Amino acid sequence: DPDFDAKWWAPSTPVYRNGRYYIFPTLNNRITVLAADSPLGPFRTPDGRRITKTSGWKHMDIGVGHPIDAELYKHPDGSIWMAWSQRYICRLSDDLTRLEGKPFEIPIGQRGYSEGPILFERRGKLYYLYTLNGSERYHYAYMVSPSGSPEGPWVKPAKDIIAETDVRASIIGPGHGCVINHPGTDKWTFVHLEFGRSGTNRQIVAQEMT
Numbered sequence: 594d595p596d597f598d599a600k601w602w603a604p605s606t607p608v609y610r611n612g613r614y615y616i617f618p619t620l621n622n623r624i625t626v627l628a629a630d631s632p633l634g635p636f637r638t639p640d641g642r643r644i645t646k647t648s649g650w651k652h653m654d655i656g657v658g659h660p661i662d663a664e665l666y667k668h669p670d671g672s673i674w675m676a677w678s679q680r681y682i683c684r685l686s687d688d689l690t691r692l693e694g695k696p697f698e699i700p701i702g703q704r705g706y707s708e709g710p711i712l713f714e715r716r717g718k719l720y721y722l723y724t725l726n727g728s729e730r731y732h733y734a735y736m737v738s739p740s741g742s743p744e745g746p747w748v749k750p751a752k753d754i755i756a757e758t759d760v761r762a763s764i765i766g767p768g769h770g771c772v773i774n775h776p777g778t779d780k781w782t783f784v785h786l787e788f789g790r791s792g793t794n795r796q797i798v799a800q801e802m803t
Contacts, residue, residue, distance in 0.1 A: 594635050599644045603709075603769060605663040607632055608673060608689070613639075615689050617663035617675065620644065623652035624663045624677060626690055639690050657681055657696050659708070662769065666712035666719070666743060674743045676710035680723060682743055699723075701736055702749050709733075709769035715781070717741050722755070722783075724768055731766035731788050732757035756785060756800065764798055765789050772802070 604618035613628045616636060627636035627644075642648040653660070658681035665685075666674045673689060676682040676699075683696035699721055701707075711722035719738040724731050733756040736747045756767040770785025781802040789795045 594637070594643050594645075597644050598646050603662045605665050605675070606771070608665050608667060610673065610689055615639075617653075617665065619661040619663070620652065622661065624655060624660045624675075625650070625652050628689075639688070654691065655696070658698070662708045662710060664710045664712055666714070668743065669714075669741075674712070676712055676721065678708040678710070680707055680710075682710075682712075682721075684743070697744075699736060699745070699747050701734070701747075709785075711770065711772050712743075713772050713774070713781075714741060715774075715779075719743060720772075721747070722770075722772065727766075727768075728788055729758065729766040729790065731768045733767055733770070733783075733785065755802075756783065767798065 599620040601618050601620055604616050607614050607616045614632045615628050617624055617626055628639045629636045637643055638650045642650045644650055658677055658679035660677055662678045664676050673685045675685050680699045681696045684693045686693045705725055706727055707723045707725050709724040713720055719741045721736045722733055724733055732754055734753045735755055736749055738745050738747050758765050764787050766788030767785045768788050773782045783800045783802050785798055787796050787798050
């Protein structure tokens with residue numbers, strides 16, 4: 594929409610549901626659900642409100658964690674789950690407009706700031722990737738749910754760090770990214786944004802996953 598008026602960043606992967614495409618960007622510092630008939634938009638609130646100062650649009654009601662950086666996972670049973678900053682995850686309602694049940698924190702075994710969640714299933718296991726720290730100290734770690742359930746139990750691998758600063762390779766602070774499965778193969782690629790020195794020389798990095 595030409596009259597769109599909000600700060601937009603870190604949208605989730607879109608999901609198709611009930612004949613519409615849903616996406617969960619962070620708008621003005623909080624997760625907001627938007628929907629459209631086409632993946633190209635225009636995206637508006639599920640009840641049709643434009644994102645303007647006077648339309649009365651609202652953020653999602655999320656009372657735990659840091660409600661930014663939404664990411665979605667579609668379970669084989671058809672349910673949609675959403676993870677967000679500070680390691681929280683919750684099932685969404687069937688219409689994808691609200692949290693269903695009580696959110697819970699994925700137990701990574703350490704504290705500290707984290708964001709940029711990624712959820713994907715491979716060979717029956719559910720993987721959760723997340724950043725730790727921030728800025729030039731960003732690094733990516735992961736957890737595994739062997740049962741494939743978002744409710745766990747979640748297991749921390751012995752070597753859980755998959756990306757970290759490598760000055761010799763000119764990669765400083767690997768931050769918010771995504772995982773791509775090449776269609777028809779078991780090939781996976783991790784794509785992330787590098788923070789860079791003082792955030793001034795950011796670049797996109799792609800790494801093959803093994």
